[in-house]
Amino acid sequence: MSRLQNGVVESLSLGSEWVPYDLEEDRDGTLWVVGRGVWRMEEGELVREARFSDVVEARFAHEASNGDLWIGTRRGLYRRRQGAWRRYTLDDGLMSEHFVSVYEDARGVLFFGTHGGGLHRFEEERFFVYTRDHGLPGEGIWRILEDDLGFVWMSSDQGIYRMARSDLDGIAAGTRARLDALVLTETDGMPSAECSSGSPGGWKMQDGTLWFPTIKGPAIIDPSTFSLNERPPPVRIKRVMADGEALALDGTASIAPDARMVEIHYAALSYVASEKNRYRYRLEGYDRDWIEADRRRFATYTNLPPGTYTFRVVAANNDGIWNEAGATYQFRVSASWYELWWLRVLGALLAGGIFAFMVYYRKKWREARETARALRKEQERTVAQSRQLAEQAQRLQEIDRFKSRFFTNLSHEFRTPITLIHALVDDLLAERAGTLSEEARSQLEVVCRNTRRLEHLVDQLLDL
Template sequence: MGAWREGLEKRGGLDKYENGVFTNFAAKNQITSYLVTSIFKDRDGVLWIGAYGGLTRYKDGKFTQFTKENNFVGEEVYAITQDFSGNLWFGTEDGLTVLRDGFFQNFTTSDGLPHDEVKFLLETEDQTLWIATRGGLASFKDGKFTNHSELPQIQIRSIYEDAEGTLWFGTYDGGLIRRKNARFKTIAVKDGLHDNGAFQILEDDFGRFWISSNRGIYRVSRQELNEFAEGKRQSVMSVAYGAEDGMLDAECNGGTQPAGFKSKRDGSLWFPTQKGVVVIDPKSVSAGSQPTNVVIEEILIDRKTVSHQYGIEILPANDSLEIRYTGLSFVKPEQIKFKYKLEGLDEDWIDAGTQRTAYFSHLPPGDYVFRVAAANVDGVWNEQGATVKISVKPPFYRTFWFLALCIIGAFGLVTIVFNSRIRNLEKAHAAQEEFSRRLLASQEQERQRIAAELHDSLGQELLIIKNWALLGLRNKTDSSEQLGEISETASQAIDEVREIAYNLRPYHLDELGLTKAIESMLDRVSKSAKIAFASEIDLIDGFLPKEAQINFYRIVQECVNNIVKHSGATEAEVKIKRSDGILRLSVWDNGQGFETDSLALKRAGQSGFGLAGISERARILGGKLVINSANGEGTVVNLTINSKDL
């Protein structure tokens, strides 16, 4: 076998192991270089030795070297194999070389290879030659190269075909790759492998793969690998071996062929390492069938150890929970794997790997059972595991009684709000009914007033005109006196009609505008009443929409009428000011005043709409009405209207 040794410059070459003894088989001057990289024995018993510098053949006790001088292209030979036809294939840094019928032929990227540096060769049962290069994977069949671009361009270090014809590719750091039915599946550390390196893949007689890497040698069941690749399991179990198991160095060699082999004589497995050869007897490694016992060692709440013999209780003030557990085994205890779940919260197991601590924080209130299970190095699980009961107490605001009080309080609050809303609606409805009653009463009073005026004034005047006319007809001599009476009475009737029409709709409002209409109304009242009226009125024409002007006029009119009829005042003042889109009305008198409660307001409006009518008209105008009054202190009515609210 080729071996790397300290002091290669002194000895080197090729060593032979026989009857338990290593002897130097080929020295530097017999082979192309003392740096041996590959070795292969063909079906005729001829030994082929690859090394830096070229190729060497050992046949019938004689060494023959092949270099560029005798048509062998490669100077560094990494892999050697023989196909079913007896042809020899050599993987070199300068391409793939075949020895056929005594002649060498070299293939490179120009012939279809993905890269010229060929690292591993294997011909499978279907007579396909698989070629691992530095730039990817290729295959050769029926004289044609095929590049497998569906596989990532990773460094493939080994290729193995199992008894079922499935291909397995070992990589430098890309995990183990399975090819079955022309489909590739990668299996890596995240899936349960000990390492992503797979320098050599050897299968023992028990269906277990032994794989070398930079972090030691690990074994894994081929059945588990297949089940994982087919989606029948979530992960695989791998068992690692290193210095603690007797290896002088856990770092294995790879990158040339072979990087290990299986003895046909006794089934032992040989792997090269940085400090010599490791030999494994798979028969001495029995699968462990005894499940690993699991114990919970310690529980910490907020980093303080608590007793857990009868379970633990977590209070609302506690934040963190830490559970430490372990598995009891004398066989590779450091490789025991765990899984746990918090029953009542977790539906599935949580894969903890080799971690021996579970952390929880801010658990919701409730009763739980923490369960942890363990698997030995051969993947036998102790599903019963170890358990501990956990009770998480809720804060007071999440207790039943507090929630019940909240529900009762909320129900009471809703009831209060509902009842208040009902009362407000009833008040609003009552106010609306009162307003409607007053409106109907006011309309009826207005009809009565108009009827009375027509009957008592206009009707009487017309009756007088009729009587004077009849008297003039009877007195056929001189009727001038009767005609004069008729003329005077007719004038009075006309004035009465104008007064009635003015009260119904002041014609000044349409003919002269709002400002003149209000001034005319105040002038008439001032002349007819015993109250000294003063006024300051800005020009307000155009401030209010036409349909709103009558409401503002009626407000002023109602305020003045209330002063005349009810106040007993000797002085009064009306101010109307307009500035910056704001219209302000102020009506003042020095009369007897009144209490501005609902009863007083009701009494003040008994003759018509009264103050209620003023308030309703102010609301229609979008204005703000304020009435200030008290017994013996007079009254002030203020109305503010913003043009933006119209």
């Protein structure tokens, strides 16, 4: 790298393998140099920025309108705000960490081109990524320029893309689904479709023309004189084949159930750069979404299930003007005998009956098992109760025997002395031992009566 100062050219050496890619002077007058590492000019000397390793290859430096400094590298996107650096990677919603170019519009919206990761838009502290799913022709963006007519131009290794700025805004806002992109290649006069990814990869001149370097020289575009093919191309179904056999194009064709492959060929009847015509198609009843066919002019389906299908195809001309009505073709795939609806219904009923029987059998089996389990528990409880009753009966018998022995012994023990007493009293009353006084006789009669009473009670106890 060389510096011209006071009419003197001075060479600044930063190593034999060090090649600067971009220079940027910020609002503070600091010159930033990026390449294999990031450097800044301080007091006439280049000082390496400590945040970056010398193995980090930086591709551009750009100071945004709000004062942020952006540096794109092969390992992510860096932003410097108020002296603090922040690195953006895949974890922040990026589709690639290899950044190549940057463009800022008048509103402060930033667009970043990547190597294989699509076009990144940064607005209100949020990234939005345009990819092929949004209609971007390619996902490698080398340079981004905006003309004075509301179009954004991007260079790539497949040509130069042009799309309306309003389309880009609509997709980011969610009000539009796809981009209508124009692709310029050698057929439009470019020396080569492969553009250069160096810095800068393009430039907008004061007269409004856009210059893009290619591997075979510059491509110069004047947007004000650029003609637009505004006629939507008519679309026709050219040929339909089922396993190599042509089908009729009128009416609803019938395809045999054993057909393995169906091919539908179509074409857009636009012959201005017809190689740039683009297509998308959808088989209603089979495809959930539209299939982007790009420049391919046929669709192939294999092993389609029985049913009636409608094939729809739409096309865009070389300038991206779409014929949304397109062309349609209806056909029916017949069912094999084992695919007939009544046979399927019968099979479903049979399977349902078997399933219902199995459910019923399983239910009854569970009920029987639960009943057997309940009976077993009841039997076990009955046996336990019987055993308990038997034990209680045995204890009662023992108690009865004990009671009998007790009362028997007790009765005999009482009866013997009572009998002796009664006999002695009878002898005394009979005056065998001598004459009794009236008072003694009266007392002995009382004793005699009570002994008889005791004998009667003992007899009752023995009976019990």
